[in-house]
């Protein structure tokens with residue numbers, strides 16, 4: 001499918017699927033063209049400063065309010081509260097294998113994207129509007145065939161497909177998102193996720209999701225001294241164009257609010273927006289477009305240079321959450337240990353691998369995940385360490401091996417019961433052994449010691 005997109009981060013776009021559907025010169029005429037309903041969706045408080053204010057005006061066949069009462073709905077593995085006893089505190093280095101791909105579904109059977117979500121970890125709670133959740137998904141059934149959609153009042157969703165291209169249908173139009181691309185669907189935008197390839201030969205899909213509970217939205221990281229260009233370029237953020245369907249029959253929109261799921265039934269498709277304008281719209285971004293900047297002299301540059309999207313906190317320079325990537329790139333720092341260094345971070349690091357390998361861990365596989373919580377020591381495994389200290393660093397080397405990513409947050413991450421369960425097939429109980437064989441440094445026997453001339457203090 002060749003879809004058209006509107007390019008530019010933070011742009012004020014307008015799009016109409018039917019010429020003349022978009023009111024000109026005003027948002028809410030007495031009678032909208034074709035008697036469509038005008039509806040505003042706010043992405044920020046009405047009075048948020050212009051630079052961060054987000055809203056969209058939709059012109060639709062029915063107002064969203066035409067639906068049944070909300071009925072509670074259960075979810076087996078979705079968690080939106082990590083406070084109190086709701087989250088499991090973990091200090092260990094942790095790694096998980098990929099979720100198994102689900103076999104091809106027959107008929108109406110199978111698990112769809114929403115039911116296929118499983119929470120791994122998070123912080124804070126949806127209700128407090130502070131914190132985040134990290135989920136995985138695996139699905140083999142479409143939401144559209146089930147006339148099912150989702151709308152998340154709890155926050156924005158950054159979806160990172162790892163296996164299988166997605167067709168994301170939203171109120172504002174459709175986006176095709178392949179592994180290597182990511183998509184952001186913001187708070188309260190109704191959407192459905194399907195495999196982009198349907199029917200015969202359709203693959204099951206797998207990936208990662210970051211859910212941000214904060215009022216602020218993810219935006220490209222500042223460039224600082226890098227200058228006016230590079231890193232994530234505004235023009236590479238692609239938004240959908242208006243698309244609607246005029247379909248009667250039972251449709252269900254599942255909403256999540258305060259961590260609880262409810263269903264509201266409609267007699268028509270919720271994807272009935274004929275035209276829209278505004279600056280609150282889902283977008284996709286191709287990670288291969290990231291213009292990486294790195295050291296051309298010595299030393300390993302901190303991974304903040306690879307930040308694609310960030311959500312600031314009130315503390316200057318300390319993100320509530322960053323989305324950083326480790327893409328294929330040239331490594332050219334001389335006399336340098338080129339892979340990530342050994343370190344302990346004041347931020348928590350959740351990592352995933354989209355394809356290929358990661359230069360600090362031979363044992364990290366595509367689709368897998370790892371967590372190094374605040375202060376937890378980690379770094380290259382033994383094999384990566386040995387290879388790096390022997391590498392010839394007099395010439396550049398291309399790291400073409402893969403694309404990993406990191407959700408980095410100032411919040412301590414707490415585990416879900418699923419992630420903490422060492423008995424699951426995905427929990428990697430061996431992970432911590434990957435550093436066991438690191439040789440201890442040996443100082444020469446006849447080493448001269450620095451003398452400070454002073455006797456150690458003695459207590460009476």
Ligand SMILES: O=C(O)Cc1cc(O)ccc1O
Nearest residue numbers: 302303339340341349360378
């Ligand atoms: O731990 C990791 O693998 C992620 C990471 C990468 C890097 O280049 C520097 C620091 C860091 O935490």
Ligand SMILES: [Fe+2]
Nearest residue numbers: 345349372378
């Ligand atoms: Fe790290």
